[in-house]
Amino acid sequence: MKEASTELNTRIAERVRGLRAERGLSLDALATRSGVSRSMISLIERGENNPTAVLLDRLAQALDVPLASLFDNPTPRPEPIARRAAQTVWRDPASGYLRRSVSPTGADIRTQIVEVEFPPQARVAYDSLERLQGVQQLVWLLEGRLQLTVDQTVHTLEAGDCLAMTLGVPIVFHNPGQAPARYAVVLTRS
Numbered sequence: 001m002k003e004a005s006t007e008l009n010t011r012i013a014e015r016v017r018g019l020r021a022e023r024g025l026s027l028d029a030l031a032t033r034s035g036v037s038r039s040m041i042s043l044i045e046r047g048e049n050n051p052t053a054v055l056l057d058r059l060a061q062a063l064d065v066p067l068a069s070l071f072d073n074p075t076p077r078p079e080p081i082a083r084r085a086a087q088t089v090w091r092d093p094a095s096g097y098l099r100r101s102v103s104p105t106g107a108d109i110r111t112q113i114v115e116v117e118f119p120p121q122a123r124v125a126y127d128s129l130e131r132l133q134g135v136q137q138l139v140w141l142l143e144g145r146l147q148l149t150v151d152q153t154v155h156t157l158e159a160g161d162c163l164a165m166t167l168g169v170p171i172v173f174h175n176p177g178q179a180p181a182r183y184a185v186v187l188t189r190s
Contacts, residue, residue, distance in 0.1 A: 006047070008071070008090050012056070013047035015070050019063040020045075034062035052094040057126050066135060066187055068112045071101050079104045095122040102184075111188045118146065118181040123174040134190035135167040144181030147174040157183075 020030050020041075027045075031038040036058050043049035044059070051059075053067070060067040071088045081104055088101040095118075102113040139148060141157040148155045151169040156176075165171070175181045 008088060009047045009050060011072075011088070012051070012070055013045050015072065016041070016059055016063070017045040019065060023063060025063075030059070030062055034058045036062075050093050053092040053097070053099075053124055054094065054126065066112070066189070068101065068114055068187055071099075072105060078109075092124065095119065095124050097122055097124065110190075111186060114185040114187070116183050116185060118144075118173065118175045118183070120175055120178050120180060123172065125170070125172045127170045127172075136188045136190075137165050137167055138186040139163045139165075139183055140186070141181065141183045143183075144175065144179050145177040146181045146183060147176050148172065149174070 020027075025033070027038045027041055030036075030041055034041070036055060040049065040051075040055070041059070044051050044055075056070055057067045060070055071090060082102060090099045091097070092099070097119060098117040100115040102115050103109065103111065139146070139157070140162040141159055143159055145159075146157045148157065148163055148165075149170075149172040150163075150165050155163050157163060
């Protein structure tokens with residue numbers, strides 16, 4: 001997994017650097033917009049840091065893209081099938097959650113599916129308020145228990161439950177159980 005992790009860090013580096021360049025942002029401008037230090041962004045863009053999900057979320061917001069898009073190939077080839085062996089897998093170094101990008105790639109695909117294995121007692125807080133407009137998110141719990149706090153409303157999900165939300169408010173994912181939780185996230189852009 002070490003080699004895959006290095007390859008993914010390189011992909012994330014290319015995506016962040018490319019998106020920053022497309023938007024005409026300097027490192028300082030992106031740092032100001034994201035609240036992430038200039039030196040940390042530089043490390044990420046050189047592939048020398050294994051950033052957390054929260055850090056990547058801040059950068060994604062500042063770049064006005066969904067978090068999931070930072071894991072995409074910089075120049076995705078449209079593919080109708082995403083074979084499991086070729087799907088991008090990433091582990092958040094802070095919480096230990098494992099994220100698999102399940103969706104095929106392509107410019108015209110507006111829906112992304114992500115599978116997540118969330119460790120017992122893990123918590124990830126996406127506390128930012130400015131997110132992409134028009135992004136709908138479904139969280140379908142496949143195994144375990146999951147507690148989601150959306151803005152200030154707490155939702156406890158059991159296996160089989162599905163929660164719909166519009167991004168734009170703080171969201172906290174928490175596994176209150178003693179077993180891993182496994183869920184699918186479906187993101188749709190309008």
